[in-house]
Amino acid sequence: xxxxxxxxxxxILAGLACSSNEPGSAGGYGCSSTEPNAVVKTIDPPNxxxxxxxxxxxxxxxVCWENDGAVLHSVHFDLPDTTDVNLSPMSIYSRGFGxxxxxxxxCDYHSTxxxxxxxx
Ligand SMILES: [Cu+2]
Numbered sequence: 001x002x003x004x005x006x007x008x009x010x011x012i013l014a015g016l017a018c019s020s021n022e023p024g025s026a027g028g029y030g031c032s033s034t035e036p037n038a039v040v041k042t043i044d045p046p047n048x049x050x051x052x053x054x055x056x057x058x059x060x061x062x063v064c065w066e067n068d069g070a071v072l073h074s075v076h077f078d079l080p081d082t083t084d085v086n087l088s089p090m091s092i093y094s095r096g097f098g099x100x101x102x103x104x105x106x107c108d109y110h111s112t113x114x115x116x117x118x119x120x
Contacts, residue, residue, distance in 0.1 A: 031064030031092050038062070040115065042087060044069035048110035056118045057097070063117055064094040074108040084108070 031039045038061060041051045055063060065075050067087045075093055076084040081103055085093050097103060097119045107113035 029090055029092060030068070031066045031094065037064045037094070038117075040065045042067045042069060042073040042107070042113070044071050045110060048073075048107070048112050050107075050113055050115040053115045054118065055115070056120065059098060059100065059119060060096075062094050062096045064092055066092045072109060073113065075105050076108050078104045078106065 031037055038055045038057050040055055040063060042065065043049050043051050050065075057063060065087055067073050067089055070089055072089070073087045074085060075087055076082075083095075087093055097117065100119050103117040103119065105115050105117070
């Protein structure tokens with residue numbers, strides 16, 4: 001049975017005040033930790049990186065990137081999925097995958113920022 005999420009499960013919540021129904025976030029945004037989410041945080045320079053840089057999820061899980069820093073980052077996937085999303089300060093980006101595989105990604109603004117989502 002295939003996941004219903006597929007590639008349609010993409011949601012961008014960038015800087016939209018009062019639009020989040022995610023609990024437990026004082027600022028009105030943030031990745032929910034009560035759903036079956038895996039959370040990846042962007043870490044600002046001088047030691048810019050994703051934390052964690054490798055994330056393992058199942059076909060039914062989502063990954064939520066969270067920028068609670070002060071500078072712009074992006075989540076730019078490498079081939080075969082070239083989705084490219086800017087992640088402004090105080091914003092999140094959440095998506096599912098639905099197809100098993102490795103999904104490497106990087107930040108367009110900081111060359112040290114690389115990560116991979118491993119979907120099994
Ligand atoms: Cu960055």
